[in-house]
Structure formats: structure tokens, C-alpha cells
Amino acid sequence: MPQREDNQAMPPISFETYRVLIPSIVGLVLASTTINIVVQQAHRTTGAATFNGTSMVIAALMCGCLFLATLMVKRFTKRFVSVFVLASTHIAALCCLALALLSAQGTQIAFELSVILQTGVALGSTFLKFYWLRKLRGTSAQAAVIVVFCALALSEFVTFVLSFSSEVVWYTAGMLLSYAQFTAVRASRVLGAAGDPFPAVSESYFGTNEDRFSNRSFLAVAALGIWCISIPMGMGMGFSAGDAIYMSTVPRFMVLLFVVGVSLQWIRFGLASRMRAITTSIWVVMQIFIALGAIFFAVWPKTVSIGAAFVMSSSLILNAFVWYLTIAFISFGWRDPFYYCSAAWIAKTILVIAGMRVDAVITRLIPDNTPVIISIMSLFVLIAAQVVFTRLLASPTERAERQQAAAPVTEEDIRRIPLMGVLAIAPQEQAPMVQQTPDVHIATSVMEMGQRFGLTGREVEVLTLYALGHTQARVSEELQLSPNTVHTHIKRIYDKTDLHSRQEILDYIAEYGSPKR
Template identity: 40%
Template sequence: MAQASSDESVSTEARSALAPALAGLALALASFSLTVQQGHLAGLSPTFDGAATLVTCVAALAVGAAALHLKRLPKRAIFLITFIAIHVAGIGALGLAFLDATQADAHGLVELALQAASGSGSALLAFFWLRKLRATAATHVSLVVFGAVAAATLLVFFLGIAGPLVRHIATFAFSFAQFATTRASRKTAAPGEALPALPELYFGTSVERFSDRGYLAAALTGVCGMALAGGLAGTLTLSVEGSAGLTVAARIITALTAGAASLLIARYALAERERSLVATIWIALGLMMGTGTVLLALGAGCTYVGGALCAAVLLLLQAHVCYLAVAFASYGERDPYVYAAGAWIALFGFQVLGAALGTLIGAAAPGDRAPVIALMGLCTLAATQLVFTQLLSDPARSGNYVPMGVFRFSQAQASADDAGEPDTSTVPEVATTAPVPEAAPAPSPEVYIATSVIAMGQRFGLTGREVEVLTLYALGHTQARVSEELHLSQNTVHTHIKRIYDKTDLHSRQEILDYLNEYGG
């Protein structure tokens, strides 16, 4: 009965931690879609052929470059960026609503500036929520990002029907509602504490791959290729009047397809807790984009259906990009804003590039769809092939995962042995491809305990965070030291240790050490 009560409290804690992130990310994505380039997916026409989207990419680049230069953005800077972003997004939307209400004959650059301001603020708010999700269990990250995209898609669809004034007022309300969601997030535990992650479950690969530049480049290149194909598809759905908006029927197909696929992926993530979703998601993206390409090639009445499927792919890709940003932010070497900015630019920048390229090809060969269709197919094939060959085939894949807290401890211990004083400024690299010598030295006590705890965690079903806590606890750290190493409160550490005792039926540190000595390895 006590265990059931504990599980129920954990579930309640997890829901409380995830709810603000889900709501905040959904509002940020909806705000961006309603005012900037993605609005055309709900029947809205982007102004200046995606120029406002490119401005948001420049804003993302500036924040990402600052985070890269500073190594890690301080909390005060993050608070300031978020505070400014809320006001910029809201004021930009309010300015657009004023132009709609007064029907003022404003200069085009004024409208562009307001769109870009609102979109940039919304993008930075999305970055904030992706940062909040770092080190959260991969299945629950999938639940949040795909759930947020599904909710944002429905909001954009219905508000798009209501007209520009209503959607700009809604964007204003969504932006300032972020004060409530950020306040709620500060009152609950961080999602990564309530639902700690294991790095293997993000991509099914070893933790050191998250700092591999080639691995990151492959992920971004795959996103760029699929976004490029989506941008090209948008040019084939232009109406006679030249509007980038979809017909009502195609908008319904887009909303239903993207929403249903997002919910199915989120449900699948919860059902398959021990498997990476990357392969499943990319298979779905490739099949949907391929089907959309075929329908666009058929022309006639199939054009808008094919365009709707390709638009749905872009929405699902948006959710997957959020997932990738959280994965790399959780275990990569850079600040979370660096990964979020890079993912944003790869998706939206290349989508605009694809639209521009499609327009140029259409101008060079009027009425001939074949060149654009061929390029779409090539981009889709190249993106999916790259992901499967580079991201999913990891020759260094291994079950010998050492928790991040142990990496920090081992580095401090090694530096103390070499230089006489601790140095925790870097994380040691783990060699996974080097040949194993014939007579390998005996593992250090720290490595032996770490690997033994991993095996123990698998036997007793310990979570990733519990494995990290148990490793440091078995190494002799006090609860206060464990709290410091893992950046958790002492109450949270105490709760994790109590759950470990309950799951393993052990009752002291010495009993844990005796178990590791007898059954570890």
C-alpha cells in the first residue's frame, strides 16, 4: 500500500512538472505560427515571402552565439531574455492587432517589423521551455513536444478561420499568458528531477555521442533536407491568385493529420518506454513526405491533398526538432540555447530557402512541376538516408553507461591525484572505439562501483536518476555532497535514496556495498 501511494505521488509530481512546459511550449509555437511564416499552414499568407521568419532566425542566431561565447548563460540572463521575449512578442502582436482594427495604411516595413518582433519573442519563449525540459525522460519529452505541436496546430487552425484581428489579439494573450506558465514552473520540481532521463533512450546510443560534432551535424543536416523538401512543396500549392494559403479542405487535412500523428507518437512513446523513437519518427516523416510528393506529381485535385500532407510533415518535424534540441541540450557540451537556436535555424531557415528555390525553379520552367518534384524526392531521400546511416548506426553502442555525476566525480578525483587539487572544469572523454589491450589493467574502484550499480539498477528497475544517486552514495558521498554533484535539493536526494531502499529491500549503505561486492561486476 505504501509503495502504491509512493507511485501515485510520483505520478502527481511528474504531471505537475510537465504541465507548465506543455502549456508554455504550445502557446509559444502557436504564437509564432499565427504571426510569422508557419501561419500559412492554417490558410494564412506569410508576409514578404518569409522575411519575418528569417529575422527570427537571425534573433535565434544572436542568442545562440552569445550562449556559445559565454559557454553557459547565467540564470539571470535567462530570466532577462524570457522577460523581454514575453513583452516583445506581446507588443508586436498588439501592434499588428492595432493595424487590423484601424485598417491603417501602414508601410510594409512596419508590418514586417511587428511580425518579426512577435515571432522572435515567441521563438525565444520556445527556447526557454526546451531548456526547462533538459535531462527529462525521453518518453515524456516526446509526450510534451508532440502534445504541444498538436495543441498549437488546433489553435492555429481555428484562430486562422476567425480572421487576422482575432488571431493577433489571441497571440497577444498567449504571449502574456507565459507569465502564468513560467510562474507555475517555478513552483514545481524541474521535469528532469521528477522524470530523470537515461541518455541511451533518446537515440539508443551511448552518452558520449551527444558531444560528437559529426553526430550533431548529421542530425541537423537531416532536418535541413526535410525542411527544404517541405518548403519546395509549399510552392506547388499556390493558388491562382498567388496566395500561399491552403484551401479549407486542405487545411482540415493538415490539422487532422498533424494532430492525429502527434498524439499517436506521444502515445507510442509512453507505451514503448525502453525504445528510442528516432527510427519510428523518421519512417513516418519519410512516408508522409513521399506520399505528399507523389500526390503533388499527380496534380489536379491531388495537389492540395499532397500539399496538406507535406505541411503536416513540417509540423511533425517541428516537434521532432524540439525533441532533438532537448536531447542534445541534456547531454551535449554546449548551452541549451545553442542547440535550440541551431535546430530552429535548420528547420525554418531551410524551409524559407526551399520556398525561394521552388519559386526560382518555377519561374525558370513555368508550368513544369517535374524539377521541383524531383528535387523534393531527392531531399527527402537524402535526409532519411543520412539519419538512418549516421544517427541510428552507432558502432560504439554500448550498455556500459556511466552516469554524468560519476563523470564529474572521476574527473575531480583524477585531477586531485595528478595536480594535488580538484579541477571540475571539464568532462572526461570516454573512449569507445580504441582497441582493447590484451592485458587490461584492473578497473578503478569508482568504475567498478559505477558498472556494478548499473547492473543493480537493471535488476531492480531503478530509474536513471536513482542510478546516478546510488552511484555517488555508494562511493561514500554524503547526501549533501550528492545534492551538490547532481544539482538536486537534499530533500529530493533523500527521497531517491528512500525509494532505492524500498526497491532493493536493502536498508543501509553498508548493505548496498555488500550487495555490490557479492553480485556486482
């Protein structure tokens, strides 16, 4: 019987196959570049944002409202998402336009007004990034790697070029880039979902199965790893007194070279389906960059921009990895995608800025603070490494633990599997062979069929709803997939299982499915 593998073979490289990924890449590039040039001064400094991070902190707090909303709403509707994108685009673009007009007049912009406008740019552009990550739900790990690292490299290249321009150019470019989002959105709707030609398989993300993406402890471990490495990044970007470090042409070019080089390497891994690299080596690369930055800080403390180039490169690579991690949880987690997007971005943003503030506090207490800061940076990097390599990447899966213990699958277990809440939906038709707990019995049996026939995670979701009696239209609505996508998944399920109707699936479950308890 066919078995699911950790690595999926990528389709042959052709424009026709990979063009479905282009809108997501372009959308992420547009949103990231807007933040880079407007809020982060085109990376001419290492500051997480202007005004000591004030605008980004306010944006993070406002983004917290979206996070709280995800705790109360099971899944946002397509209409809400459409309005969300429209509003975010206009907010970012109009704030950029206002900054451009005020800057062109040559007058000093009031502090409060500048903070409000830059907060609007940060918030609108960040929400647009959330939208594009949401669009990648159900996309394979290999395709996700290609998207996030292409977006990272292109965004950094555009930022580097624009860094030699004036503020008026930055703000004008930010407005144009924001409104260009409409073109990318239209293109994505024409080309369809990236998960259609590149369906997700949970094992290719971190070598684990779907159960763990619905496990709160696994989510907490992933978040803890990001937290622990974000703090030393902030400390390095604010070395040694907590202020942003000016980046001349040479360190800026170093950042570009490092980021593009690393991105090309991981794009190559994605095309070659070498997914183990993204789960292990990427953390090693980030830690090496931080370590090299600390070495340059210690050896050449008067030329801190060189050391800062290494730390800033690590921070940018972490951005791409956070996107990748978010796509994994969006694809298999049990909450709305905005939950994972907002939680990851808020945590990283706040903690990077907090790391810079740690430097400021240490400077007040210990004037000659270079050894102290480097030691604290090293401690947090060590903790991050221990958390990631011992918990996030190496711990056994819950399903394996259940199988080893031969424990029965309970209704609570079933409700925690990443089927997008399908078991909470009342079946439209009562399956004739089910007498007791039909939802639990069918879901358990479908999971077994997934293993037996090599179904992808998305196919298991679709098959569960379909076996529960839902029409293809209802499956499309609940999983937020297009009707054509649902039809394609059902066709693939038929091909893999050699079953050709809902009744044949139910008959198979009745004869070979998990016994009712």
C-alpha cells in the same frame, strides 16, 4: 545485478503523476500558437512566415547571437534564464499588441514596421519555446514524447479554430497567449521538474548510450538528417513557383486531422513505452506524407493545396520531432541547453524557407518545372532516409567500440562524457583513497556503477559530483536542479546500490572500481 533497459515502464496513469508535465505542454502550446497565428497567418497559407519568410530569417539571424553566446558560456545562470523569459514574454506580447492596435485602425501597416513587429513576435515566442525545452532537461523519452505531441496537437487545434478569425483577433490572441506564459511558469515552479517522476535514461532515446550525445559526429548526423528533410518540405510548401499556397477550409482540416491523428498515436506509444517507434516510424511517417504530397502535385497540379496539406503536416510533425531530439541532447549533451535549441531551430527555419526559394529559382530556369521539383524533393527525402537510418539510428555506440577494442579510458574520454562538465570542477574534499588522477578514476568507476546498479543518466551525474566531495547544495547549483531533486536522486542511488553514505561509496569505488592506470 539490475541492468538498464531501453524502455522504462511508465507510472500508472493518474492526474497526480502526470500533472508535472502540464506546464511544459501549456507553455509550448502558447508559444507555438502565437507564432502560428501571428507570423504564419494561422496556417491559412503554407508560408513559413509572412513577407516570404523575411521576419523568420531575421529572427533566425538574431537567434544566432544566442547560439554564439553558448560557445563562450559553459552554462547560463538561473538568474539569466529568468530575465531571458521575462524579456521574451514582453517582447512577444508588446509586439502583438502593437500589431493589434495598428490593424484595428484599418490603415496599411508599413512594410518595415510590420517586419520588425513580426520579427519580435517570432523571436520572443521562439525563445519561450527554448525555455520550455530547457525545463524538460533530464526527462525520460516516454514523457518527452507525451509533452511534445500533446503540445503539437493542441497548438494545431487552436490554430485551426483561430484561422477563421480576422487579423485583429490573431494579434490580440497572440498578446494574451504570450502573457499567459507567466501563469505556466509559476505553475512549473510549484510542481517541480518533470525529470523527478520521469527520470531520463539515455538508452530510451534512439537506443544509444550517453557517450554519443556528447559526440560531435552524432550531433552532426542528427542535424544533417533534419537539414535534408527540411529542404523538400520547403519545396512542397512553395510548389511550384516558390510562393506560399493558400489553404482553404478542406486542406486546413486535413492538416488538423493528420497532425492530431499522428500525435495521438505517438502519445499512445509514449504511455506504452514503445520508444522504438519514435526513432524509426516517425521518419517513415514524415517521408510518406511528403511522398503523398508529391503524388498529388503530379496528378492534380491545379489543386496544389491538397498536396500542400500533406507536406505541411509533415513539417509540423518534424517540429515535434525536433523538440524531442533537442530534449535528448539537452539531457545528455555537454553544452548549455540553449546551444541545442538554437542550432536546431535556426537550421530548420532557414532551410525550409530556402526550399521555397529553390522553387522560385527553378521556375525562372524551367517554366514547366513540376517533374524537376518532384525529382529534387525525392532526392533530398532519399538522402535524409539514408542519413537517419544508416547513421543516426543504426551506428554502434562509442562505448561498445571501446569495450570491443579493450582500449583504456583516457582523461580526454572522461571529459567528453555527458556529466555537465563536472570533471572540470575542483573537488571540495580530497578523497582519501585516491592518489593519482582522482577525477578520472572516480568518474570511470561511477560509470561502471551506473551500469552495474541500473542508475539513470541523471543519477550518474549526481553521483559523480557527490563522490568527488561536493555538497548537495553545490551539486544542485552545478546541475541546475532543485535541492529536493538532488536529495531525491541521492536517496535513489542509496536504494539501488545499498550504500548509505559518501564514505561507503568511496570505499566501494576503492575496492571494486576501475583500476587506476
